[in-house]
Amino acid sequence: MSRSTDAHSPRFRVRPPANWMNDPNGPFRWGGRHHLFYQHNPDAPVHANVHWGHASSPDLAHWDDHGIALRPTPGGPDEAGCWSGCVVDDGGVPTAVYSGIDHDHQGLSAICLAVAEDDGLQEWKQLPVPVVVGPPPGLDVTMFRDPFVFRFAGRRWALVGAGHADGTPSVLVYDCEDLYAWRFAGVLLDGRDAAAARAFGTRAIGWECPQMWETAGGDWVLAVALWDGDPLSTAYLTGHLVEEGDGGLRFVAGTGGLLDLGRDFYAPAVLQDTESGRALLWGWSWESRPREEVDHVGWSGVLTAPRVVDTHEDGTLRVVPAAELELLRAALPFTAAPGPHRPLPLSYDLLVTARSAATVSLLRAASGAELTVRLDPASGAVTLDRTAWPRSRPDGTAPLVLPTPPGETLTVRILVDGSLLELFAADRAMATERVYQRDDDVAELAVSGTDVEVTGWALVPPIPA
Known part of the structure; x- marks a missing residue:
């Protein structure tokens, strides 16, 4: 198209x-x-x-x-x-x-x-x-x-x-x-x-x-x-x-x-x-x-x-x-661990698995505020915080909580395509959000936590079947 x-x-x-x-x-x-x-x-x-x-x-x-x-x-x-x-x-x-x-x-x-x-x-x-x-x-x-x-x-x-x-x-x-x-x-x-x-x-x-x-x-x-x-x-x-x-x-x-x-x-x-x-x-x-x-x-x-x-x-x-x-994924994935930030493309597919509390940051504003996804396996909660990216619709910017059953491991899939963000918490809950990156925002991946694995793929034009 x-x-x-x-x-x-x-x-x-x-x-x-x-x-x-x-x-x-x-x-x-x-x-x-x-x-x-x-x-x-x-x-x-x-x-x-x-x-x-x-x-x-x-x-x-x-x-x-x-x-x-x-x-x-x-x-x-x-x-x-x-x-x-x-x-x-x-x-x-x-x-x-x-x-x-x-x-x-x-x-x-x-x-x-x-x-x-x-x-x-x-x-x-x-x-x-x-x-x-x-x-x-x-x-x-x-x-x-x-x-x-x-x-x-x-x-x-x-x-x-x-x-x-x-x-x-x-x-x-x-x-x-x-x-x-x-x-x-x-x-x-x-x-x-x-x-x-x-x-x-x-x-x-x-x-x-x-x-x-x-x-x-x-x-x-x-x-x-x-x-x-x-x-x-x-x-x-x-x-x-x-x-x-x-x-x-x-x-x-x-x-x-x-x-x-x-x-x-x-x-x-x-x-x-x-x-x-x-x-x-x-x-x-x-x-x-x-x-x-x-x-x-x-x-x-x-x-x-x-x-x-x-x-x-x-x-x-x-x-x-x-x-x-998964046909949209680039041939080579990228990984991230707690520590250094790495740039993110405009469109990507991210898989996060946490066995203890962890936070994944996806976007950083000039003010230092971040767009984050927090995983808490013990309490059974995934929290999307986008308070620094205001909306035109009158429904606020409070953090969004997706409930999951408490357990030892929590897996989240994040699909981002331009301004469209689709978040899947285990196989229990989904959330669709629009996030518009500003000129002075930095799209970068940062991970914090002691037992978390992050694998991502840039999205690439697929070869038709």
Whole structure:
């Protein structure tokens, strides 16, 4: 992909060459490649004029940009934007299922379809009539968007994110075995559920971008983006699905919590990859620098690295970077030990293993303040301290703590690509943050501790498979 020359621009993650991007859409395996679509304004780095952009990869590491996949249809149900959705195999025909809005939408979308007209998924026919024109009657729905299609009990179902007039968020469910004839099948889960309230909190007035996947152990995970008029964060619940006697479907929730503990992650998208037996997850990382800087560089937003998500026996999330990301590593690693500092490249992959308390410094300000990751195996905590790098978003710069089970050894993986920092604490917690290196900052690795090992790799353009 052609990239901005802005030093903050990620070089190895999916984003368009310029202008705006937000939610990942429709991760899909087809023709031996992974396809990933995303919300995109091709004309400016602002959230407007929403199209679907498209990238694909043979290996989850090397991505090719394919430009626009879906665009608003003048006079059509998506005339004011092609918003979030998914891509499914409908009897051998790749089909996009997405939210379309018209100019009078008032927060309510129609569910639209588009069918691929080539094996590369670069040409699409957008159907002029939506399969669902709006929310079901009688539920006082004020937010209705982001369809996600999955299979359960031998049938095809779809989730739709919703919010209601009384402030209750929910996920609605449809039977869509026939992708061209949808039947409303009830409320899968709403904010009055006790497990959801514990895991998600009560601030959200709508649940966006619902995603669902089956774990290796047979449980199901529901992930949603929490919305209160502005993006908040993302959360998940582990549980099981129950068919109702009237043809409905219900989610019985158990354990849950925040999906990503960082402050720059939203709108998850999941691919249940049957070929590899994995569930792969991406998210959108927004800009947290001033608007005038975004306008100057001409781009905004990036997708995270692909993550493999599953659950532990207690139902909590298990998450690790996809193994294919190691294809980006330079042939020769670098190591670091307590003592001398060493320069860091703009993009790197760092593995830290500590058997006692240790600190890794990644960036040093002119004031002497440092961007640090502290590992404490005994207490079970990984702390990211970026207080010296203020944010434009009003959510503070306090140190971020990722909890892990106490133990003798603690392993952390740190992926840095330009301004995008992705932190994985063991396989228990993840955090996505944006850190913008200033002209007088020094990117260097420093390690302190008595029993810590650090191995790193510069990221290099991969050789396509």
